[in-house]
Amino acid sequence: MADAVVGDNPARRSHRRRPGTVALAWRQYRLERRMFWRNPSAAFFNFLLPLLFLAGGGAILAGNQDQLNRLIPAIAAMSVMATTFTALAYNVVFLRERGVLKRIRGTPLPTLSYFGGVAANAVTNAALQIGIVVVAGKLIFGIGWPRDWAELIVFVLVGVVSLAALGVAFAHAIPNFESTAAYVNAVFLPVVFISFYVFDSSSAPGFLRQIAEALPLKPLIDGLYGAIVTGSGLGNHLDALAVIALWGVFGIFLAVRGFSWEQHRT
Amino acid sequence: MSDAAVAIDVRDLRKRYGEFDAVRGIDISVRRGEVFGLLGPNGAGKTTTVEILEGYRARSGGDVSVLGHDPGRRSHELRQRIGIVLQSGGIYSHITPREALHHWASFYPHPRDVDEVIALAGLHGAADVRSRRLSGGQLRRLDFALALVGDPELIFLDEPTTGFDPEARRSAWETIRKLRELGKTILLTTHYLDEAQELADRVAIVKDGRILAIGAPRELGVGASHYRIAWRDRDGELVERHTDDPTSLLAQLTADALARGETLDELSVARPTLEDVYLELTADG
Numbered sequence: 001m002a003d004a005v006v007g008d009n010p011a012r013r014s015h016r017r018r019p020g021t022v023a024l025a026w027r028q029y030r031l032e033r034r035m036f037w038r039n040p041s042a043a044f045f046n047f048l049l050p051l052l053f054l055a056g057g058g059a060i061l062a063g064n065q066d067q068l069n070r071l072i073p074a075i076a077a078m079s080v081m082a083t084t085f086t087a088l089a090y091n092v093v094f095l096r097e098r099g100v101l102k103r104i105r106g107t108p109l110p111t112l113s114y115f116g117g118v119a120a121n122a123v124t125n126a127a128l129q130i131g132i133v134v135v136a137g138k139l140i141f142g143i144g145w146p147r148d149w150a151e152l153i154v155f156v157l158v159g160v161v162s163l164a165a166l167g168v169a170f171a172h173a174i175p176n177f178e179s180t181a182a183y184v185n186a187v188f189l190p191v192v193f194i195s196f197y198v199f200d201s202s203s204a205p206g207f208l209r210q211i212a213e214a215l216p217l218k219p220l221i222d223g224l225y226g227a228i229v230t231g232s233g234l235g236n237h238l239d240a241l242a243v244i245a246l247w248g249v250f251g252i253f254l255a256v257r258g259f260s261w262e263q264h265r266t
Numbered sequence: 267m268s269d270a271a272v273a274i275d276v277r278d279l280r281k282r283y284g285e286f287d288a289v290r291g292i293d294i295s296v297r298r299g300e301v302f303g304l305l306g307p308n309g310a311g312k313t314t315t316v317e318i319l320e321g322y323r324a325r326s327g328g329d330v331s332v333l334g335h336d337p338g339r340r341s342h343e344l345r346q347r348i349g350i351v352l353q354s355g356g357i358y359s360h361i362t363p364r365e366a367l368h369h370w371a372s373f374y375p376h377p378r379d380v381d382e383v384i385a386l387a388g389l390h391g392a393a394d395v396r397s398r399r400l401s402g403g404q405l406r407r408l409d410f411a412l413a414l415v416g417d418p419e420l421i422f423l424d425e426p427t428t429g430f431d432p433e434a435r436r437s438a439w440e441t442i443r444k445l446r447e448l449g450k451t452i453l454l455t456t457h458y459l460d461e462a463q464e465l466a467d468r469v470a471i472v473k474d475g476r477i478l479a480i481g482a483p484r485e486l487g488v489g490a491s492h493y494r495i496a497w498r499d500r501d502g503e504l505v506e507r508h509t510d511d512p513t514s515l516l517a518q519l520t521a522d523a524l525a526r527g528e529t530l531d532e533l534s535v536a537r538p539t540l541e542d543v544y545l546e547l548t549a550d551g
Contacts, residue, residue, distance in 0.1 A: 027372050038360035098356030106320060106350040108342050109373045
């Protein structure tokens with residue numbers, strides 16, 4: 001039977017069809033989406049967190065339109081960070097510890113297809129959350145539709161890519177899944193607090209302002225504020241975009257360089 | 267042996283972790299269609315060796331060829347032709363075996379039929395259950411199934427039955443025999459002697475990163491040790507004698523017993539097992 005010797009025939013092997021990298025990325029993306037929705041608690045908290053912040057902030061700031069105008073882009077930027085940086089750090093550590101990454105590494109699935117699918121999943125979650133926040137801003141907080149869609153899309157895309165890469169890179173520093181929450185929150189919470197505070201308060205101390213401007217979240221809030229509320233145009237926020245993009249380059253470098261497909265025994 | 271007949275060729279393989287030499291010069295040659303066993307205690311360097319062949323680890327020295335490829339280069343073509351059952355590999359919690367197999371099948375140019383693989387791995391009743399609800403034995407079957415779905419020529423099995431109950435082991439052995447019948451080449455690591463004896467055409471006994479003996483399980487047994495003859499004497503004591511020449515010893519024992527008008531109760535003649543060889547070879551000191 002010819003089947004038994006297929007592997008011994010290089011001529012026949014040479015015109016085997018190689019499944020396309022993009023097609024495989026698409027399949028991986030669909031799998032990631034399905035897995036995401038099947039974990040109800042993760043899906044729930046992923047979308048509940050920004051809504052809770054919106055509800056809480058909205059209740060406190062009710063009637064103060066200027067403050068509400070600043071709340072929406074801040075929550076939107078935080079959502080981007082939660083769906084990319086936080087979610088990917090969790091995901092990578094979990095899959096690494098479970099041995100899923102190692103198993104995938106042993107198959108012909110191209111690395112690019114795998115990460116393409118994973119990244120597209122994060123982008124989808126970020127887009128869904130931005131959508132929720134923007135719609136809530138319009139319907140509940142009277143902010144109106146975003147003034148500058150181009151700026152919104154550019155900032156969300158650059159923000160998602162940068163923070164996703166940083167999340168994967170940060171996973172390298174997390175030793176095991178049990179400690180993931182501690183590690184992630186040790187970064188996420190201070191960054192959110194400093195960025196929100198500096199964005200909101202003109203009287204913030206200079207050194208805090210400098211720190212916040214150098215981190216990726218505050219520039220992202222500035223960009224989204226411009227896009228959603230003022231419509232001042234992308235040109236006015238190029239320096240903010242540059243800061244986020246620089247973090248992105250740094251994040252991609254670290255994410256690729258130190259990536260580990262398996263849990264190291266300690 | 268011609269190249270086409272050799273699936274794996276390893277010459278003087280070495281692996282060093284810092285100051286520790288995990289593999290210290292291993293030579294093996296696995297023929298196509300053969301089930302080759304790496305047998306040894308924990309920490310012998312079996313998994314390190316296999317993970318170098320699978321492309322997970324870089325070697326420190328030596329030459330390695332897997333289906334004509336250097337696994338260290340991690341070529342896409344090689345990964346299409348091998349299947350890997352890791353010692354412990356996980357899967358998404360919320361995926362069913364059938365979904366996982368369909369997904370995995372899409373990585374390969376000529377996958378096997380998913381239903382056929384489910385049957386082959388013995389996953390019938392569990393194919394549509396989410397993996398977090400599967401038992402340990404069912405998850406191991408899924409490991410097998412995922413390694414088979416790409417229809418690989420060469421399959422690596424790293425301790426495929428560790429932690430199994432006897433029934434689950436039997437059924438895993440059954441699957442491995444079926445793979446052999448399909449013409450697959452299999453490299454198996456195990457620290458169970460009976461497993462190596464049951465499944466492998468040839469066995470290499472590994473300890474401290476070196477091969478102590480290599481050969482067919484029965485050859486290894488005959489070469490190294492003695493026949494064991496045992497019986498129960500008149501006082502009910504178990505008596506044991508070892509010899510290289512069981513024929514004459516038996517003749518002498520039975521003649522003496524008959525002359526005394528006694529019987530040799532529970533008389534048994536045992537060929538040396540792989541276990542005897544293994545214990546002899548791996549004994550410290």
